[in-house]
């Protein structure tokens with residue numbers, strides 16, 4: 001029987017509710033429990049797939065190809081048993097879409113369809129589906145208590161507390177306890193008000209997690225407990241950590257997992273946090289440092305590449321390397337040249353959509369290729385690598401992706417239907433893999449070529465990685481490109497290009513899929529480990545192992 005922990009937020013947004021939820025999941029998992037995790041998002045978009053990264057950060061893709069909120073990425077990185085999917089992220093739009101569809105079908109048998117009970121029932125059913133058969137399901141409610149939009153979600157979780165009982169439901173509320181420098185005072189009032197707001201809709205929190213700059217003094221803790229009707233030991237202080245991976249231990253040391261498991265009546269072994277300790281140790285005691293340039297769009301908005309940034313850091317953890325990421329706008333490379341890439345030990349071109357700065361990305365690939373700098377291309381980063389090779393190795397002048405130039409004389413990257421048009425060939429496509437309309441989404445199998453850098457990095461010939469893209473390398477150009485020196489080292493079951501590399505280069509590897517979505521700090525990820533190792537060797541003036549072998 002699954003128990004539930006509901007996590008709400010108060011005072012302001014951006015307090016790190018996703019990370020807090022993920023860390024709570026991690027310390028509960030460390031007690032031997034299986035965990036599922038759900039995010040409820042109050043906005044009306046049906047999913048975040050259509051939202052600008054400017055507004056909402058990265059779109060995280062789950063194994064089953066669902067485009068979800070970036071918090072799902074935190075969950076998967078922190079909790080091994082939490083496998084996100086279709087039922088792990090619900091928005092207001094999705095809930096209403098489904099209720100309206102039922103109403104149109106006549107499922108409500110003439111009833112007047114209302115927020116309570118129809119919308120709240122739909123939310124509760126969704127939560128139960130997402131919970132699966134895990135021991136504990138953690139449900140994070142997006143937004144801030146007091147927002148109009150989040151009310152139906154809060155009402156649904158209130159009802160679940162009554163229906164399931166106090167020994168199967170725990171309410172955690174995350175708040176801000178600000179420090180006012182002019183009066184040197186810590187202020188508990190916003191927390192008091194936020195809890196008051198929550199209680200006014202019928203939810204009494206069992207645990208408060210208080211975000212603050214410094215650890216909360218015991219006097220303030222006592223005061224908060226008194227004014228909010230929460231036990232003093234259940235007022236947890238979450239101060240600004242210099243490292244994300246210190247947070248599980250920070251929470252465990254204050255007994256957070258114990259408070260939850262006691263309320264749920266679970267008698268469990270102590271938390272085993274040795275893997276988290278090892279991560280912190282590796283981060284604090286690196287044996288080398290590398291400078292990695294990430295050349296893309298939206299570089300002032302780091303949340304749009306959060307999984308990739310994390311995956312690079314995981315590569316650092318598993319090679320004891322401090323990874324310094326330099327965020328470079330590809331438009332700047334286009335306009336001011338490649339000088340800003342000097343001194344880099346590795347270059348990454350991440351995934352992306354839209355043509356802004358595309359020539360800058362192609363110039364970046366050329367610079368990495370000609371100077372033997374380790375290169376890792378992800379999705380669009382692979383497509384620009386193919387375009388660069390087409391133009392400068394295969395002599396296909398004006399080669400481009402049809403995403404950016406429909407009239408290109410050499411559409412080396414194009415929609416599958418476009419290269420079918422070009423030759424009259426038909427390409428067998430698995431309909432199932434076309435979830436989400438025209439995008440290729442979710443995990444698919446990839447076969448790697450024996451002896452390739454890709455196969456050596458993975459230590460395997462068959463892998464599975466997640467996708468999120470529309471355009472594909474045009475198979476009609478494969479022969480010309482491989483004659484020019486580009487190796488197609490990974491192919492999908494339906495013969496689409498998944499990985500390319502340059503055997504003559506110390507480390508030049510790019511993938512059509514997004515390896516960052518499956519990287520986590522405890523295991524690391526083969527591609528990022530080998531990329532960071534290559535950057536380390538480049539930095540030391542040596543060749544990376546994979547190329548030497």
Ligand code: GLN
Pocket residue numbers: 350351352353354378379380381403468469470471472
């Ligand atoms: N825009 C490219 C495509 O749709 C790449 C997408 C990506 O990098 N995620 O194929």
